[in-house]
Amino acid sequence: MTIPYNIPISDLDYCLEQLLDHKPPKILPPETIQHLCHTLKTQLLSVPNIMPLQSPISIVGDIHGQFHDLLEIFQIGGSPPSTNYLFLGDYVDRGYYSVETISLLIALKLRYPDRVFLIRGNHESRTITTNYGFYTEVLNKYNGSAEVWTYITDLFDYLPLGATIDGKIFAAHGGLSPSCQQLDQIRALDRFREIPHDGIMADLVWSDPDTEILDFKLSPRGAGYLFGLDVINKFCHDNDLMQMVRAHQLCNEGYTSYWKGKCLTVWSAPNYCYRCGNRASVLEILYYSGESKSMGEPNANENDVKYDDYKNRFEDSIVHKVQGVLPGQFFNIFEASPENDEDTSKGKGVNGINSDEELVGNGDFFCSYFKERPRKQHVEYFL
Template structure:
């Protein structure tokens, strides 16, 4: 029997220390990145195309190299392993810190494999990352070498294409495909390759919902499709689902609800590209007991924090769900003002490490932010 190779926990904690305890964060050496990617690839070989996950879980949309805003997400939702996270893809490109962002997520996935889950977006592609920033950033930060880009883009070929939550919710990066009516068709795909130009795999990462149509329509993006109400109703009926959650589209308020919550878009990159001025969100799914506002085991910590009925009406979500809305981190704002494209913000501040848990220690020193927009 083959025993998968695992990096010692102490080594993973050291990687987290380098990324989390320094300003600017220290990028990991190419040899370390290679080892991390190789180890994660061996583990992902046994992961199905659609991961079966359970609530409670926090769902995160596009990050696009906005490293400091990723740290904001962990302040808001809680640091792994105290919170389960599903990331919906588009970890790199556009922002100034794609290397640090994907390095942190890979390390967290290895350190907390049952708490952190990653799926593939349209930017997890060799072609896209060559044109939208990640490739150039790697060359800049690794003295002209593209090795780290090769290690990470090879890893992208192994990422799952979607997830189900409680067997009732389907999560993917983009949307639906006219070539796919059953989840089993996605489960049967050969995902271990570059994203093709068309077909089910391409549509999953490129398609978008459109409230103006009922069926499918070619997407103005040049890949994937627009899909309407009839499409998602049929897909949910055929697969015993109640909802689809996806990312892929910039939302000024951080989220969009379509068709009374039948489809949700979660966007997690505030002030996108350091100039759009948009808010961002994390979708928190506490339970999928849609016949009741709350359950004793999954929502007891939240009973005094929000009124489920008001949230459902205001945000267009299902019971047990809410969008936790946030704005850009101060470091994001500083990058915006200075137009920086360098690694970090040149601060000497470091955070204490408590009990040897570098990740939780980083956030233990910072007050947990309370974003109250969703309370109203």
Template sequence: MASAKERAQAFKDDGNKAFAAHDWALLARVTNSEKANIKSEAYGYAIADATKAIELDPNFVKAYYRRAVAYTAILKSRDALRDFKTVVRKAPNDKDAKLKLAECEKIVKRVEFFRAIEVGDEPSAAEGLDLDSMVVDEDYDGARLEKEMTTEFITDMLERFKNGKKLHKKYVYQIILAVKKIVYDEATMVEMEIPDDAQLTVCGDTHGQFFDLMELFRLNGFPTEKHYYLFNGDFVDRGSWSTEIALLLYAYKWLRPASFFINRGNHETDDMNRVYGFEGECKAKYNDRTFKLFSESFSALPLATLVGKKYLVLHGGLFSDDKITLDDIRKLNRHNQRQPGQAGLMMEMLWTDPQTEPGRGPSKRGVGMQFGPDVTKRFCENNGLDAIIRSHEVRMEGYEEEHDGKCITVFSAPKYCDSTENKGAYINIGPDYKLEFHKFDAVPHPNIKPMVRISPEYHQC
């Protein structure tokens, strides 16, 4: 049996290996530190650890600071404000803390402003938008879009985006409005079969990493009539090219509505977009109306896709109640609730995570909850499924099979936020419904910083 000294050295070695590999999730498990938990987006754990530290030492300023950071990340800005005020009071000469306090005060005021103006019958951002009268200048050097999407227009769009160019705003509006109508009419849980002469590729989070998505397409092929694609949410925020990815996915959805699928993720929501960069990017590259139109289209996106009655694909995970079935998802009227809120079926579909322990537990994120292998097994058995496929979390190899293979995570943003040395992955599914996992590495991209509102000190993008 190893001595205490040997165990301590092994513990230290594991931590050093995890740090060297930028494997923040493993580092969090090894060290259980607030900083590692924040890096791995385990904000709930970070808050719990910081709270324990504060209970042991009420003057431990770093614990207040890290708890404030974690609260900000999960949009609990009032709690964050309280802790930042404590940091400034206990460390009045800390200039960085004062800056963070000022940032947090702005966020709180902004959140309160949007809450104050939210009304149920707010007019659409499309109201008064006359596309027919909008003129595309003769000196616009891109392909022209008429009444329908074309492969030629998408090819030209890709080249424009690679070269740092934008679309004309008329085309941006056209694409968003066309896709909003298409996805609004789809079921909350889209049900599809893979034809004998086709295959489906399931992709996880891409988070604005446009050049890595281009690498995925280079390796695996672009969408065609026989090559279906399903993007499982979180295609915006954090990366520097969220508008490019959103417009590209929407263009493909318009071109091939019956063979290109998009699920909503927890980042296709207003509160996340205001904090993690997409709103700012829309306004900087286009205008405020573009963000509002995207927001309306995000709330129209399906929440899940049932593939061949064998795999339920949804962004987050399973539910706090074992009685929930596929029929409950079918019956969910997502159009009555634009944003997921803090509880309920929609929130759980977008936010929950698997855990290794049986049963259910508190969320490491501080939002939603976690579900164990027994929960997954019961859900699959009750609904006749082989497995659930979800995204929502970095995996160092790009994917992971958990819960005896019944819970599969796929994540398609390699070298996530340029700070985690993970691979990206995608899953190919043929007409036999066998799963083929493919990994890929990040590729170089222009050095353009994302327009994120969260401080880069505690989140690298």
């Protein structure tokens, strides 16, 4: 039997310092990544397939190895533990910094286990990462060794498949499945394996909404399905849900709202692949706007996001109509980080060259890193 255990906070802060306090960020040694992955696997064994989470929380879509844009998210939206985050998968592949991105998220999950939550996307797969960049990046950054790729892809098998927020919002990476009518069917799955080619688990990470259809249709991706209005209406009705939030699709403006907010897509990789020129977003959910709550009674406590900080934008009915979100929700839209543009101009394909700088500083390195940087104003974009 595997017994869960914790890594000392000082060790986790040291890992965070390596990634945050150096340019370029220092890659962690293979033995450190092995230790981090093993520790997180033991902790994820007891986590259900669908995590029951509460607002306030910020939901992040695909990142795809864009490390500097991940830091931009924390700069504009607040860093853990002051902000709760749910990441919807696709942490690696495509971008130049998949190793650094997933290393940071693993360290953050271990450092702030009740504030940072990770679910699985279709790129958290051995097959996909072999073909779309992560495997090659590991070989380049670790002198031809694939050990780190093995440690991390083994960890991917342990990631949950979804989450509920306030019991009313279902979050997954991709979409719905014709084989699944009830959340309990997802809860009963054996998720500790490679993503299969078909079935509920595959559909959860591969499917997409389509406003042109009502039922299910085979996806042009070659995996998963397209699903229409009748499908999501029935799924929400049968499971007492109000909304589905997912990622998985590039959105030029950073987000897409389907069917008057019944389904939302959040995309968090700006200037995707360093050439698409798109914006990105984080979906901030301050509270669930059900019958039991009003605009003036958010579900927050003194340790969480302060309602007054967000009151004006969340009460703006124009924002809700334009963005197609429910009251209490807001797409925080942002552009690519300056480092993203710099990498593009220099054509970087491989990072990971560590310098011999001396380590300095003490305390909570993650929070202190962002406290020293000026917070950017969110970018509001209206169609």
